[in-house]
Amino acid sequence: MEVAGEAQPFRLFSNKRTKLKPKPKPEPEVQTLLEAQIPNPAATAVETDNGDPEPAPTAVSGTTQSDDSAVKDGPGESNPASTIVTETSQSDDALPSTATFADLGLSQWLVDSCDALGMRRPTAVQRRCIPRALAGEDVLGIAETGSGKTAAFALPILHRLGEDPYGVAALALAPTRELAAQLAEQFRALGAQLGLRCLAAIGGFDSLAQAKGLARRPHVVVATPGRIATLIKNDPDLAKVFARTKFLVLDEADRVLDANFEEDLRVIFGCLPNKRQTFLFSATMSENLRSLLELSGNKSYFFEAYEGFKTVETLKQHYIHIPADGKELHLIYLLSKVNQKEDPTKMAGDCIRSAIVFVSSCRTCYFLDVLLEELGRPAVSLHSYKSQPQRLSSLSRFKSGQVPVLISTDVGSRGLDIPTVDLVINYDIPRFPRDYIHRVGRTARASRGGLSISFVTQVRSILDDSFH
Numbered sequence: 001m002e003v004a005g006e007a008q009p010f011r012l013f014s015n016k017r018t019k020l021k022p023k024p025k026p027e028p029e030v031q032t033l034l035e036a037q038i039p040n041p042a043a044t045a046v047e048t049d050n051g052d053p054e055p056a057p058t059a060v061s062g063t064t065q066s067d068d069s070a071v072k073d074g075p076g077e078s079n080p081a082s083t084i085v086t087e088t089s090q091s092d093d094a095l096p097s098t099a100t101f102a103d104l105g106l107s108q109w110l111v112d113s114c115d116a117l118g119m120r121r122p123t124a125v126q127r128r129c130i131p132r133a134l135a136g137e138d139v140l141g142i143a144e145t146g147s148g149k150t151a152a153f154a155l156p157i158l159h160r161l162g163e164d165p166y167g168v169a170a171l172a173l174a175p176t177r178e179l180a181a182q183l184a185e186q187f188r189a190l191g192a193q194l195g196l197r198c199l200a201a202i203g204g205f206d207s208l209a210q211a212k213g214l215a216r217r218p219h220v221v222v223a224t225p226g227r228i229a230t231l232i233k234n235d236p237d238l239a240k241v242f243a244r245t246k247f248l249v250l251d252e253a254d255r256v257l258d259a260n261f262e263e264d265l266r267v268i269f270g271c272l273p274n275k276r277q278t279f280l281f282s283a284t285m286s287e288n289l290r291s292l293l294e295l296s297g298n299k300s301y302f303f304e305a306y307e308g309f310k311t312v313e314t315l316k317q318h319y320i321h322i323p324a325d326g327k328e329l330h331l332i333y334l335l336s337k338v339n340q341k342e343d344p345t346k347m348a349g350d351c352i353r354s355a356i357v358f359v360s361s362c363r364t365c366y367f368l369d370v371l372l373e374e375l376g377r378p379a380v381s382l383h384s385y386k387s388q389p390q391r392l393s394s395l396s397r398f399k400s401g402q403v404p405v406l407i408s409t410d411v412g413s414r415g416l417d418i419p420t421v422d423l424v425i426n427y428d429i430p431r432f433p434r435d436y437i438h439r440v441g442r443t444a445r446a447s448r449g450g451l452s453i454s455f456v457t458q459v460r461s462i463l464d465d466s467f468h
Contacts, residue, residue: 085137086302087128095127104130107159109193114155117189123148125305130156132301133279140253140289141281143305144312145441146417146448150186150251153279157247158191161219165194170247171272172222175255176411177202177388178395183251184222186417196220201227204388207234214238225256229264232271239271248272249279252414254286254434283441284434311437315444316451324457328371331357331427334453335377338404338423352422352451354404358413358439360428368407368427379405382412413438419445426454 095103101111101122114120122130125143133139133156143149157170172187174180184200191198199213201223211231214221215238221228232238250256256265282289285304311317322330338352359365362383369381380394380403391411398406399418406412413435421443430436444450 083299084302085132085300086304088303089124089305093124093127094131097121097124097127099127101155104155105134105159106130106155107162109162110155110159110190113190113193114151119148119151122151125149125303126152126155128303129153129301133277134159136277136299138278138300139280140300140302141279142285142289142303143281143283145283145438146312146445147305149281149283150183150417151190153247153249153251153281154187154190156279157220157249158187158194158196160246161191161196162194164246165219167217167244168219168221168241169245170220170249171228171242171245171268172220172249172251173225173228173256173268174222174251174414175224175258175261176252176414177204177224178382178391178411178416179252179414180222180224181392182416184220187220187222191219194219198222201231202388203227204391207231211235211238214241217241225261225264225268229267232267242271243273245272245276247277247279249281251281253280253282254284254289255282255414257286257288284437286434311440312444312447312450314447314449315440316449317440317454318452319454319456321456327427327455327457328368330455331368331425332372332375332377334423334425335372335379335405353420354398354401354406354418355423355425356412356418356421356442357405357407357425357427358430359407359409360430362409364428365407365409372405372407377405378403379407382406382408384409384411410435410439413442416442417445418442419448421445422450424450424452426452429454429456 099122101114101119102108104122104127106114125141125147129139129141129152133153139153141149141152153172161169172180172183174183180202181200184198187198188196190196197216197218198220199210199218199222201210201214201221203224203226207227207230210227211234214231280289320330335355335357338355357368359368362385365381365383366385369379372379380397382391382394386394394406395412395416397403399420401420410430424440424443426436426439430439440450440452443452
């Protein structure tokens, strides 16, 4: 329901519509994810008396639901095209925890690829979501960081691609350049035996070269919303590249569906065909995603590994209450323990191989980078003022172990999978709980142990004014 003064969240699935009062100057409504399509010759929009086009049939149900005539179910009737299956980690699992990737119904070459990459058994989110995706359902998966969400949508896509390897089979959207680049690497690794052609369309690189690469119709396109929308607007013919796209993926969907990407998403969704599957995955549930779930009009599957905000059990979380002018000293002391057997919290036996320091601004990130360099402490930084090649170079040096410390703003908090990160330091406390979840989720991944330390410089006391 629209509330005056509040932004409407993007709607992923088609939904029943109620009658709306005509407006003197109607504003274009936010298109639903499954309704923003290339016009279908068999279901084109019809112009009404007031000049406004009626919407074409929804992409999933195939029934026309205009604003002036809502489809109503009778008592006890249900809409077969709007079935949602909801499961949590407490629900009975159709497959045992000892199941293999072959048991999920994947092609043998994919099973071999997983084995070659050290993926022996599917995780809970993979066991739940992959069979549903192979069955043709839309999937919304919420699971903790490091739980294998990327493979949960990449493997079904590659399975179908092996059956029909022509055209752009999938478009995957990510909120940050670094996450998009990592997704492209993971797609290439999993699809190596297929000879997968994957294009990463992200800012900071030559847009002309990316447009040429897109025109060659790679199997998978991984992009940030801003860059792919810009490419389409600069060359409208590129919209035809997505005419046969079978899958749309929103990784870190809560961020992709933020209002900041609204205009870009309109451009992108307008290029996609009616018949496709949509996969959304995130570590945190947002109000936007909740709205999408409630308004789902397709046969969809929703798996939520937990409710609310949760960190993995293998993560040890600590905080240090210090004065604001003592943060640098405490940081230098903690980082001096990296690559040593001694743990900063005096838990003997743990070895800290590398650490990520999260800050709230580019200025602080740059300051700490210079400070550590002056003190002879090897470190790299990651923030939005760096060029994209510089950002990827910093990530590459950190991931390869050349440098043990990464100083980053929140651009590095989403989805990045760096197995050797043992320590996360919140130099500045994040504003929102979900940002904290994503930050500390860079460690303790894939059932490994990890440690997070937060610097607390202010304590708010809630007092009633009547006490004074």
